[in-house]
Amino acid sequence: MLPIAWTRLLVTACALAGCVANARAADSPVRATVTLVHASDAAWRAEYRLSEPVDAIxxxxxxxxxxxxxxxxKSPGLSLARDAAGESIRGGKSFDRAIVEIADYxxxxxxxxxxxxxxxxxxxxFYLGHLMGSVRQGTRERNLLVTFELVGLHGENVLLAEQANDDQGTYAYFGPQQAIDAGAVRLVVDPQTPRWIRDTIDAVVAPVSSFYQQAFRxxxxxxxxxxxxxxxxxxxxFSIKGGALPGELFFKIAGQQAASGDTQLRxxxxxxxxHELAHIWQxxxxxxxxxxATESWIHEGGAQALSLAALEVSGLWNAQAATAFKAKLHAECVQIRTAQAAGQAADTSREAYTCGYERFxxxxxxxxxxxxxxxxxxxxxxxxxxxxxxQRVSARTTSGVR
Ligand SMILES: [Zn+2]
Incomplete structure (x- = not known):
């Protein structure tokens, strides 16, 4: 029995794939260094140092x-404001420094x-993307290009994705765990994570990554x-929230059923x-x-198709497992299409994964x-x-034409 939350996860994963949500201005960016300090167990401090004064972040x-x-x-004169456009840091006059104290949430x-x-x-x-955005100078809006510096507690390990400073929101890790070399990824795992999740990671990541690696060089x-x-x-x-971010996979496991690790869950x-590793290579x-602007059926349907190829070729799934999965996607797509044709409400959040897969x-x-x-x-x-x-590349008769 699959809980609703699983379906929601896939929606989230979709959102994560096309994940740069910050407002983009065509103008040249303003640069900032943000030093994120883990101040005490549940307290953080983000110190913004901007390359030029702004009226708002x-x-x-x-x-x-x-x-x-x-x-x-914590900077005198600055406060957090909220309006229809969202939240911003602003004050009565322009500023190039801002200090924010942040509590666990x-x-x-x-x-x-x-x-x-x-x-x-x-x-x-810690999701760094929530510290990112754009800046306003008068009526002019410009992208804010952040370089993060992380300071952990004494003796704490701090890890960052390779793309963390490429204007892409990613998670930073602060904590006692060392990153484990788990095949093609650096793995950090909450010790409370059910063992079968860890076992699945161990079994899947190396062969699937090596499949993508060989496929895409x-x-x-x-x-x-x-x-x-x-x-x-x-x-x-049972729920898993998460998905692929640039250079990073993030999962959050919850619910009593997580302990079972039955075959269906595995x-x-x-x-x-x-699927999420496929997004990394995409x-x-x-x-x-x-x-x-990318329609989600392309990256989601594409990741479904790639995941199936990877699982089958690496021998993790046999033909029967792949066929069962394809049949499930087909049935779901038919259900969505049937409902749409009848003018009924359909759960279209799954369309990109199911009909998108079939299209791909x-x-x-x-x-x-x-x-x-x-x-x-x-x-x-x-x-x-x-x-x-x-459409264009599929019509080519040979690959690698540049
Ligand atoms: Zn996805």
């Missing part, structure tokens, strides 16, 4: 009540990144960071890990990639060759993935 929509309730502006919404995920061993995954300078947290394990049901998690381009699988090129061409094309042109791009 625009942070985007509220994250539940995270900034309103857990943030406290537990509430989270399904369609937003968990701001600060506290692990059972006192470790924390691309790799990171630093291994992607995989952060797994576990909590609320006494609540009914199979599902295997596919999820392979993003392994110097420019282009998944953009705000229908190209005779095959998902691996198609994605080889898409990676080359997005990088060559600088344009984000698009339906037109899929």
């Amino acid at each position: 625009e942070l985007g929509p509220p994250i539940v009540e995270y900034r309103a309730s857990a943030w406290s502006l 537990a509430p989270w919404a399904h369609d937003q990144y968990i701001p600060i995920d506290r692990h059972s061993d006192g470790g924390h995954a 691309r790799s990171w300078k630093a291994s992607p960071l995989l952060i797994i947290g576990a909590g609320r394990l006494d609540e009914p049901g 199979t599902m998690f295997e596919q999820l890990v392979a 993003g392994l381009v110097r420019r282009g990639g998944t953009g705000e 699988a229908a190209y005779p090129t095959g998902p691996v060759e198609l994605w080889r061409r898409l990676l080359a094309e997005t990088e060559r042109s600088g344009a984000p993935y698009s339906a037109a791009m899929v």
Whole structure:
């Protein structure tokens, strides 16, 4: 029996894939160094040093009540404001320094990144994207390009994704765990995480990564960071929130059912890990990639198709398992289409994963060759993935044409 929360996870993963949510201004960016200090167990301090004075730092929509309730502006004259455009740091005059004290904050919404995920061993995954945004100077809005510096507690390990300072929101890890070299990723895992989750990671990450690596001949300078947290394990049901961020995978496990690790859950998690790893390779381009304009069936349907190829070729799944999974996707797509045709309400959040997969699988090129061409094309042109791009590269008779 699959709880609703699992479905929601996939929606979140979708949002994560195209994940740069900050307002972008075409203007040249203002630069900032943000030093994030882990001040004491549940307290943080973010120190902004901007390259030039601004009238406001625009942070985007509220994250539940995270900034309103857990943030406290310590710079005289500055405060957190909220209007229809979202939240911002502003004051009566322009400023180039701002200090914010931040407390641990537990509430989270399904369609937003968990701001600060506290692990059972006192470790924390801290979402840096909520500190990012744009700046306003008079009526002019410019992107804010942040370089993060992290300062942990005494003796604490601090880990950052390779892309953390590439204007992309990622999680930073502060805590007692050393990163474990788990095949192709650096793994940090909350000790409370059920053993089968860890076993699945061990079984899946190395062979699937090596499949993508061989398929696409691309790799990171630093291994992607995989952060797994576990909590609320006494609540009914089962959920995993998370997905792929640039250079990073993030999962949060919750619910009583997580302890069981039955075959159905394991199979599902295997596919999820392979799917999220596919997003990592979809993003392994110097420019282009998944953009705000990319229709989600492309990266989600594409990741589904790649995950199936990876699981089958690596021998983790046999043909029967793959066939069962395809049949499930097909049935779900049919259900959505049938409801749509009848004018009934359909859960369209799953459309990109199910019908999107079928759309992708229908190209005779095959998902691996198609994605080889898409990676080359997005990088060559600088344009984000698009339906037109899929159509164009699928029509080629040979690969690697530059
Ligand atoms: Zn996805």
